[in-house]
Amino acid sequence: MEPMVIEVRGLLQKRKHFQLGPVDLQIPQGYVTAIVGPNGSGKSSLFRMMLDQAKPDAGEIELFGLQVGGDDIAMKQRIGYVPEQAIDIDDNLKAEQKAAFISQWYPSWDLNRYQELLRRFEVDTSLKLNKMSKGMRRKFDLAVAMAHNPDLLLLDEPSSGLDPIAWKTMIDAIHRYMERGDRAVLMASHIIDEVKRLADYIVFIVHGRVLGMFEKDSLLESWYSYYIDTSEGTANWKAMPGYRSAEPNGGSLYKVITSEAADAERWCGETGVRISGRQKLELDDILTVLIEQERLRIRS
Structure with missing residues (x-):
């Protein structure tokens, strides 16, 4: 049985108009796992709790066998993260300035790898971040997230804003990242073709509730x-x-x-x-059926 890079047990987060969980989830090492669900289902909230940027009301998360929430600098140095929305606090920095700052936090920062990714993504690092198009900013964030060769990539809607050529480059970059066999990707995506091309496992989440985790090929053969x-x-x-x-x-x-x-x-x-x-049934058809069944369950 594969080792688990992420283990979520009894995770619960309550907000005024929304509840996430309880969530129990295991993400295996060596595979790409995609979280699929409609907007507002809790995907981004789950990522933030994994990074200790938000706190659960109950339950726990372990990354690499270590519990999130303690002295976890070494743990976070093993993670590359691309959030759904770019962080605007550093908008006035040039891309090369931000990369220079971030590189100080990662002992495994690989300058050659970073430059290679910039070339492949065609990113102009002389621009200020707020002068970049949404697509170029996304490509820069992907390059930064992968430059220190992390053991785990957390990607929240990674292809948002990418044109078709950049999208294919991203797909290829993630495939190459996984070639070593001992890394893991957890991604949230609305792009069905992206999930089909990248994911080994699919997690469905609807209205804050995980409806199951499935091996992709078996799932598509059984519906x-x-x-x-x-x-x-x-x-x-x-x-x-x-x-x-x-x-x-x-x-x-x-x-x-x-x-x-x-x-x-x-x-x-x-x-x-x-x-x-x-x-x-295609993946989006399966999701549509699950969403409708969850709505019926909530009404009843």
Whole structure:
């Protein structure tokens, strides 16, 4: 079993109009894990608590086997972080000035690696940060986050503002970063293609609640829509393994969604249910179903 780079146990954060958790989560070393969910689900709050920038009301977080919240300078030196929003307190600095300041905090800062990333991302470090476009600022922040060769990258919407060429460069840079085999990436992303290209594991979070962590390829192979012909009788859809929802699809057809495709298909054969068509669900379709089910759960 892979060692865990992040362990979250019973994490709870309460705000006036929002509650995150309780969250239990394990992020394995050697893999890219993507947190996927709608805006306002608590993804950025979770990152801030991992970095001890915000405090939970209950529970604990361990990074590299050490509890967050103590004397954790050495721990943070092993992390590269790109927040969702660029920090504006240093807007009047030139990029090269900020990099020079940050490098002092990281004994493993690799100047050659930093310069290589700047060249690949085509960043002009002579500009002040507030004169950069959103995309260039994002590329600079990515270069800074990766320049000290961290053991863990925390990326909150890393491709925000990137053009297609820069996006592909970022994907390649993260793939190369993971080549060594003993690093980890935890990213939050709205870009489905980005998640499909990068992630090994996917965590769904909706309205502050983690709905599960899944191996990506297994997840995409197990969620299907089945088009069922009901002309010869009505099946008990809720008895289907992995049943999620059912709706009319014209005439005697019903569209039934399951998260356990192999078992569902076997069940159809055993119960005499006739399948007239099938379609694999994409990641955004799966998320839509989970969001709707969570809304129904909250209402009830």
